[in-house]
Amino acid sequence: MTSSEIPILRLGKILLAGLLKELDDKTAVLFADELSRQVSTVGAEAVVLDITKLEIVDSFAARILVEIATMARLLGARVVVAGMRYPVAITLVELGLDLPGVETALSVEHAVNMLSQPGGSRDG
Amino acid sequence: MTDREVMAPGQVSSLQIRAEEDLLAARHAVRAAALEAGFGLVAQTKLITAASELVRNCYVHGGGGELVIERLVPPPRAGLRLTISDDGPGIVDPDAALVDGYSTGHGLGHGLGGAKRLVDEFHLDTGPGRGTTVVITRWVGR
Numbered sequence: 449m450t451s452s453e454i455p456i457l458r459l460g461k462i463l464l465a466g467l468l469k470e471l472d473d474k475t476a477v478l479f480a481d482e483l484s485r486q487v488s489t490v491g492a493e494a495v496v497l498d499i500t501k502l503e504i505v506d507s508f509a510a511r512i513l514v515e516i517a518t519m520a521r522l523l524g525a526r527v528v529v530a531g532m533r534y535p536v537a538i539t540l541v542e543l544g545l546d547l548p549g550v551e552t553a554l555s556v557e558h559a560v561n562m563l564s565q566p567g568g569s570r571d572g
Numbered sequence: 573m574t575d576r577e578v579m580a581p582g583q584v585s586s587l588q589i590r591a592e593e594d595l596l597a598a599r600h601a602v603r604a605a606a607l608e609a610g611f612g613l614v615a616q617t618k619l620i621t622a623a624s625e626l627v628r629n630c631y632v633h634g635g636g637g638e639l640v641i642e643r644l645v646p647p648p649r650a651g652l653r654l655t656i657s658d659d660g661p662g663i664v665d666p667d668a669a670l671v672d673g674y675s676t677g678h679g680l681g682h683g684l685g686g687a688k689r690l691v692d693e694f695h696l697d698t699g700p701g702r703g704t705t706v707v708i709t710r711w712v713g714r
Contacts, residue, residue, distance in 0.1 A: 504624060
């Protein structure tokens with residue numbers, strides 16, 4: 449298998465991908481690879497990862513998210529993780545994982561609004 | 573066990589961890605059991621996440637093993653107990669392995685210590701050449 453089977457949509461300079469309900473380790477790794485390739489080839493300025501459907505984020509999945517964000521930043525793009533469920537957030541805090549370097553937004557809509565603002569500050 | 577199967581109180585089910593697909597199957601089984609036991613959304617998420625960490629450890633470090641799901645009924649309280657065991661090399665320094673940031677694999681090193689924080693009871697039995705058994709329990713309505 450060479451594809452993660454997670455569709456990556458292109459909206460101008462933003463790449464948008466929705467993670468599926470169940471993220472298995474192999475898919476996660478393939479997806480990270482594929483996404484980095486696409487960020488580089490399309491010259492994306494930002495990546496929005498929709499994790500609305502993700503019911504759990506364990507330390508492996510968290511590591512993948514951090515790696516994707518780091519990789520994208522090195523390529524000059526921002527990564528916004530959107531739609532984290534509140535039980536997932538509570539669990540991540542207890543696991544001691546605060547996703548360093550990963551920007552977050554309440555929803556994909558919030559993420560896109562955040563990215564389309566001039567300057568693009570996460571608080572603006 | 574599938575999502576649709578109902579686990580009666582006091583029932584025990586087990587699942588072999590032999591392939592990567594079994595990690596997802598284990599999550600499904602724990603989710604189904606947690607729903608059935610009456611856990612709330614946050615408690616369910618914590619328990620499934622803890623199970624996911626431990627089952628992955630069992631597969632990656634222990635070379636596979638078994639997950640046993642046990643539905644606990646009163647007395648004293650309703651809960652769910654998971655036993656994850658393998659016959660792998662065991663953990664040389666269990667105390668160090670429970671400290672955040674300790675990792676011999678590809679995680680963030682929060683797996684074991686993190687799993688411990690997500691449950692009410694945590695018991696680790698391991699040693700070089702002895703394999704690893706982790707028993708975690710979470711009570712309903714905490």
